[in-house]
Amino acid sequence: MKSKEATTKRIVDAALSAFAEKGVHQVTVRAIAKRAGISTTRMYRFFPGKEELLVAVVADKLTEMTDGLREHLQGIVGTANKLRKCTWFILHFFESCPEFASLMFVANPLQIWGRPPRGGPAAEQARILAEIVQEGQLAGEVRPDINIKQLRDLYFGGLQRLTYLWLARGMPNKLTDAADGFTKLVFDGIKQPEGAVLKCPFLEWLEATKGPTAQPEVDHGVEVR
Amino acid sequence: MKSKEATTKRIVDAALSAFAEKGVHQVTVRAIAKRAGISTTRMYRFFPGKEELLVAVVADKLTEMTDGLREHLQGIVGTANKLRKCTWFILHFFESCPEFASLMFVANPLQIWGRPPRGGPAAEQARILAEIVQEGQLAGEVRPDINIKQLRDLYFGGLQRLTYLWLARGMPNKLTDAADGFTKLVFDGIKQPEGAVLKCPFLEWLEATKGPTAQPEVDHGVEVR
Amino acid sequence: MKSKEATTKRIVDAALSAFAEKGVHQVTVRAIAKRAGISTTRMYRFFPGKEELLVAVVADKLTEMTDGLREHLQGIVGTANKLRKCTWFILHFFESCPEFASLMFVANPLQIWGRPPRGGPAAEQARILAEIVQEGQLAGEVRPDINIKQLRDLYFGGLQRLTYLWLARGMPNKLTDAADGFTKLVFDGIKQPEGAVLKCPFLEWLEATKGPTAQPEVDHGVEVR
Amino acid sequence: MKSKEATTKRIVDAALSAFAEKGVHQVTVRAIAKRAGISTTRMYRFFPGKEELLVAVVADKLTEMTDGLREHLQGIVGTANKLRKCTWFILHFFESCPEFASLMFVANPLQIWGRPPRGGPAAEQARILAEIVQEGQLAGEVRPDINIKQLRDLYFGGLQRLTYLWLARGMPNKLTDAADGFTKLVFDGIKQPEGAVLKCPFLEWLEATKGPTAQPEVDHGVEVR
DNA sequence: TATGAATGAGTATTCATTCAT
DNA sequence: CATGAATGAATACTCATTCAT
Numbered sequence: 013m014k015s016k017e018a019t020t021k022r023i024v025d026a027a028l029s030a031f032a033e034k035g036v037h038q039v040t041v042r043a044i045a046k047r048a049g050i051s052t053t054r055m056y057r058f059f060p061g062k063e064e065l066l067v068a069v070v071a072d073k074l075t076e077m078t079d080g081l082r083e084h085l086q087g088i089v090g091t092a093n094k095l096r097k098c099t100w101f102i103l104h105f106f107e108s109c110p111e112f113a114s115l116m117f118v119a120n121p122l123q124i125w126g127r128p129p130r131g132g133p134a135a136e137q138a139r140i141l142a143e144i145v146q147e148g149q150l151a152g153e154v155r156p157d158i159n160i161k162q163l164r165d166l167y168f169g170g171l172q173r174l175t176y177l178w179l180a181r182g183m184p185n186k187l188t189d190a191a192d193g194f195t196k197l198v199f200d201g202i203k204q205p206e207g208a209v210l211k212c213p214f215l216e217w218l219e220a221t222k223g224p225t226a227q228p229e230v231d232h233g234v235e236v237r
Numbered sequence: 238m239k240s241k242e243a244t245t246k247r248i249v250d251a252a253l254s255a256f257a258e259k260g261v262h263q264v265t266v267r268a269i270a271k272r273a274g275i276s277t278t279r280m281y282r283f284f285p286g287k288e289e290l291l292v293a294v295v296a297d298k299l300t301e302m303t304d305g306l307r308e309h310l311q312g313i314v315g316t317a318n319k320l321r322k323c324t325w326f327i328l329h330f331f332e333s334c335p336e337f338a339s340l341m342f343v344a345n346p347l348q349i350w351g352r353p354p355r356g357g358p359a360a361e362q363a364r365i366l367a368e369i370v371q372e373g374q375l376a377g378e379v380r381p382d383i384n385i386k387q388l389r390d391l392y393f394g395g396l397q398r399l400t401y402l403w404l405a406r407g408m409p410n411k412l413t414d415a416a417d418g419f420t421k422l423v424f425d426g427i428k429q430p431e432g433a434v435l436k437c438p439f440l441e442w443l444e445a446t447k448g449p450t451a452q453p454e455v456d457h458g459v460e461v462r
Numbered sequence: 463m464k465s466k467e468a469t470t471k472r473i474v475d476a477a478l479s480a481f482a483e484k485g486v487h488q489v490t491v492r493a494i495a496k497r498a499g500i501s502t503t504r505m506y507r508f509f510p511g512k513e514e515l516l517v518a519v520v521a522d523k524l525t526e527m528t529d530g531l532r533e534h535l536q537g538i539v540g541t542a543n544k545l546r547k548c549t550w551f552i553l554h555f556f557e558s559c560p561e562f563a564s565l566m567f568v569a570n571p572l573q574i575w576g577r578p579p580r581g582g583p584a585a586e587q588a589r590i591l592a593e594i595v596q597e598g599q600l601a602g603e604v605r606p607d608i609n610i611k612q613l614r615d616l617y618f619g620g621l622q623r624l625t626y627l628w629l630a631r632g633m634p635n636k637l638t639d640a641a642d643g644f645t646k647l648v649f650d651g652i653k654q655p656e657g658a659v660l661k662c663p664f665l666e667w668l669e670a671t672k673g674p675t676a677q678p679e680v681d682h683g684v685e686v687r
Numbered sequence: 688m689k690s691k692e693a694t695t696k697r698i699v700d701a702a703l704s705a706f707a708e709k710g711v712h713q714v715t716v717r718a719i720a721k722r723a724g725i726s727t728t729r730m731y732r733f734f735p736g737k738e739e740l741l742v743a744v745v746a747d748k749l750t751e752m753t754d755g756l757r758e759h760l761q762g763i764v765g766t767a768n769k770l771r772k773c774t775w776f777i778l779h780f781f782e783s784c785p786e787f788a789s790l791m792f793v794a795n796p797l798q799i800w801g802r803p804p805r806g807g808p809a810a811e812q813a814r815i816l817a818e819i820v821q822e823g824q825l826a827g828e829v830r831p832d833i834n835i836k837q838l839r840d841l842y843f844g845g846l847q848r849l850t851y852l853w854l855a856r857g858m859p860n861k862l863t864d865a866a867d868g869f870t871k872l873v874f875d876g877i878k879q880p881e882g883a884v885l886k887c888p889f890l891e892w893l894e895a896t897k898g899p900t901a902q903p904e905v906d907h908g909v910e911v912r
Numbered sequence: 913t914a915t916g917a918a919t920g921a922g923t924a925t926t927c928a929t930t931c932a933t
Numbered sequence: 934c935a936t937g938a939a940t941g942a943a944t945a946c947t948c949a950t951t952c953a954t
Contacts, residue, residue: 201426619848651876
């Protein structure tokens with residue numbers, strides 16, 4: 013017999029691909045059950061209804077995504093590097109599971125979500141970003157006047173749009189190719205312009221008598237390799 | 238008698254509010270017709286079907302929005318000012334017609350749009366932004382290495398998310414309140430960092446002995462706080 | 463202005479072709495009016511409804527058919543000849559106006575007719591056949607024990623089926639080609655078997671000594687080949 | 688529990704009577720389901736649509752009819768007898784199930800059938816008639832020059848019309864009453880006129896010296912009992 | 913006479929969900 | 934645990950017909 017967990021996974025997988033393929037409204041519960049290889053009735057033992065199934069599917073993937081994100085960020089030093097990794101991971105995740113991306117941004121009538129849950133995995137991702145930025149501010153790499161909430165909208169909104177258009181255009185290239193440019197654009201907007209001070213002739217002269225500054229990757233952000 | 242145009246408008250308005258209120262799928266054609274004060278059958282004389290009606294509704298508002306945007310931008314000088322106006326107008330438009338915003342970002346299964354039409358009003362808005370930025374680059378206000386397409390995703394994606402969350406949270410405050418901060422965040426990321434020179438104490442002192450600079454956009458501009 | 467009669471005819475013609483083409487149920491009143499080049503409303507001045515229009519269309523053609531049949535039968539002598547002419551004319555009429563045939567036997571849900579009107583043109587045709595047969599009986603050409611009502615069913619039913627199959631098969635050949643054979647089959651069944659006497663060897667010998675009989679209708683009649 | 692077959696039968700029966708009663712177009716799917724005592728949805732598990740149901744209903748009855756016809760013909764000797772039985776059975780079948788007759792000839796827009804299927808039960812009946820006639824030709828009871836296809840049209844067309852008028856007139860008498868007369872009419876038209884030789888005075892005289900001939904049923908066909 | 917505007921009533925078909933076994 | 938049987942409620946779209954002008 014198939015264990016409960018295995019069956020649950022089969023259902024979720026089936027639902028994900030079905031939802032992404034046809035669109036949430038066009039998929040019948042029967043079709044999902046058939047894809048999962050079980051009877052309709054049995055599926056109701058696992059999920060109380062279609063909507064709950066949808067929520068579960070997305071939550072499942074989203075959790076996987078958030079967990080992966082946290083893991084990938086471990087050990088990375090420097091705001092710009094963290095941000096770049098973050099961007100890359102998110103785009104990579106969508107790229108490797110376009111069904112999920114499609115479900116999130118295309119097939120899914122967002123209304124189903126209603127107000128996004130405060131403590132869910134999506135909020136968790138927002139928190140991760142906030143942490144990165146705040147740490148950057150403490151480290152003097154990010155300007156202290158950056159409004160984190162606004163940045164969040166900009167960042168996630170931009171990623172979402174990037175992914176959506178990539179899908180809409182038929183996934184023509186590697187989505188991750190956009191990661192560096194995107195990150196640089198964002199980081200340029202928030203980084204501490206200390207380098208700017210260097211452009212002051214007076215200070216430059218002052219610096220010149222001291223020696224070069226360290227941490228090039230901090231100074232120039234994402235464009236550094 | 239009701240002129241054809243008036244009736245069309247009544248239908249479109251009714252459809253817009255109905256779609257936004259209940260969600261596209263939950264609204265029956267009958268309900269829209271009833272809201273518009275006409276019979277179902279008659280409505281089919283104006284629009285061949287529900288989907289076409291939805292498309293018409295959005296296209297209608299989107300065109301209105303784009304036209305308004307172009308008009309409001311007339312006579313404005315300076316990239317930052319233009320950008321700020323652009324942001325403000327878009328947020329203002331959504332704020333003054335939350336039904337439309339809802340339809341665009343919440344109620345509307347994006348799938349209907351499929352690949353966004355190349356020449357439609359949405360593309361027009363992207364073009365407007367590109368023009369602003371390019372002019373800024375020519376004027377030396379915007380860094381020449383800015384990738385406009387990426388900026389576009391960031392900008393519109395951010396605005397979309399901003400609006401979406403504002404709706405999802407129940408329209409708690411004035412959406413336009415976020416305009417300045419949002420614009421600043423974006424502009425900071427793309428502006429030519431000449432102003433940095435002003436931060437050099439030596440130059441600042443130099444300036445102070447001369448008098449105020451003639452930079453009207455600086456007075457109201459986002460970069461000044 | 464178009465005279466009332468002309469307009470009526472235009473409507474009837476339009477209805478006939480439309481009914482035959484799409485089937486009575488698939489044709490909208492609007493479509494008929496458009497075909498006739500008048501407004502729907504105006505059409506209702508001429509016919510109180512779709513059903514009445516259908517009845518009128520068929521009655522019109524049927525009358526034309528019956529009139530033509532009577533005319534064509536004039537001056538013809540001999541039961542077999544009359545019968546042959548009758549068959550030929552009916553098949554010819556259907557052949558030259560397949561729309562009508564289609565309407566009668568295929569497109570038209572017969573239920574509309576309900577009980578066929580006693581005195582209508584259809585009944586008139588039955589009467590014509592009865593006259594032919596009765597005259598034949600008086601003339602000794604047709605057996606006196608023939609039940610005319612049964613013959614009528616056989617004759618018209620056969621013609622109807624002949625025409626129906628011709629239509630269903632896509633009007634492959636000339637429908638009138640079947641006229642002679644059909645008539646012969648019927649006439650053989652009802653004729654007074656006087657010719658049988660000729661098969662008596664004694665009488666044949668008797669005849670042979672006399673010369674040919676003067677029976678023109680026998681020469682061209684169906685029973686002779 | 689209701690077996691699948693039983694439910695199917697209930698549906699078909701309900702559909703038959705409903706179609707016949709109101710006419711195919713006037714009957715709603717719901718009404719049929721209600722008559723059958725099941726839900727509309729369930730009915731769609733048995734038949735994919737209204738049209739398929741109609742086809743099934745007719746095919747069902749037609750098969751029953753054809754099977755019965757073959758069975759009833761077994762063991763009958765003599766073309767006239769077979770023909771009489773055939774006529775009687777067909778009329779009897781319609782008489783005992785006027786709903787079916789009504790559906791076939793009245794309520795049913797023939798268009799649904801389109802071109803009658805080559806191998807279906809209707810074609811089978813035509814084949815049965817052809818066999819009877821051909822055997823009659825081999826046995827010398829039927830004239831060899833009879834065109835079987837034409838005869839078929841005459842025969843079935845006549846029966847159809849007979850039944851149609853019987854229905855249209857409100858089923859006033861026994862339909863089978865017409866069977867003998869109808870058969871005789873047809874058979875008279877196709878039988879081998881050997882008896883004609885007996886009408887030759889010479890042969891009659893010859894016969895008279897011998898005694899009466901046997902096999903009266905061959906001589907006089909259907910009127911013999 | 914002539915018509916465009918306007919409509920009410922009608923229907924096949926689907927699907928999430930429940931229940932008896 | 935597992936399922937086939939069964940359903941009620943829901944909806945886009947059509948069309949014959951009327952009426953105000």
